[in-house]
Amino acid sequence: MPVFRTPSLFAKKIFSLPVENISVEYLTAKENLLYYSELFKLKLSDRKIKDILQSYNLFEETDFSVTFSTGMKKRLDLAILDMIAPEIILLDEPSLGLDVYHVDFLRKQILNYKKLGKTVIVTSHDMALSEKIADMIYLFSEKKIIAYNAKDVNSEEIVLESYKDHD
Structure with a gap:
């Protein structure tokens, strides 16, 4: 409680x-x-x-x-x-x-x-909801902003691309 x-x-x-x-x-x-x-x-x-x-x-x-x-x-x-x-x-x-x-x-x-x-x-983490409701989206990866105002881009692709740098 x-x-x-x-x-x-x-x-x-x-x-x-x-x-x-x-x-x-x-x-x-x-x-x-x-x-x-x-x-x-x-x-x-x-x-x-x-x-x-x-x-x-x-x-x-x-x-x-x-x-x-x-x-x-x-x-x-x-x-x-x-x-x-x-x-x-x-x-x-x-x-x-x-x-x-x-x-x-x-x-x-x-x-x-x-x-x-x-x-x-x-x-x-719900990209579909975020894209439907947001005026502005910040994408974070490894405690860093990797995209700002990412509403008009493929957010999922940007996040997945950011992980390639860690492989």
């Missing part, structure tokens, strides 16, 4: 979703939203909580503890993120372990964050 101190103003402006889920497994989806709303000192009505759960297709699961699939846990994490509404969003390997439906759901959410004017920074 994640253990947090009361978030600072900084934490409310910048929020990071790590690879591991931030939801508390023994709580229901609704209880997780209530937990985070209390933690971040958010004043949300029951209606707002219900709307958030419904928008993430989690409403039916609110009576069960979070023994969800990986995709459902990711949707709950994104619901928590939306509730906090930071200006800058950091996502670490957000598509890891997700099926096609949930990767598409994630992609749409990231594009929606961008439409809302939020800054979204994603670290990922």
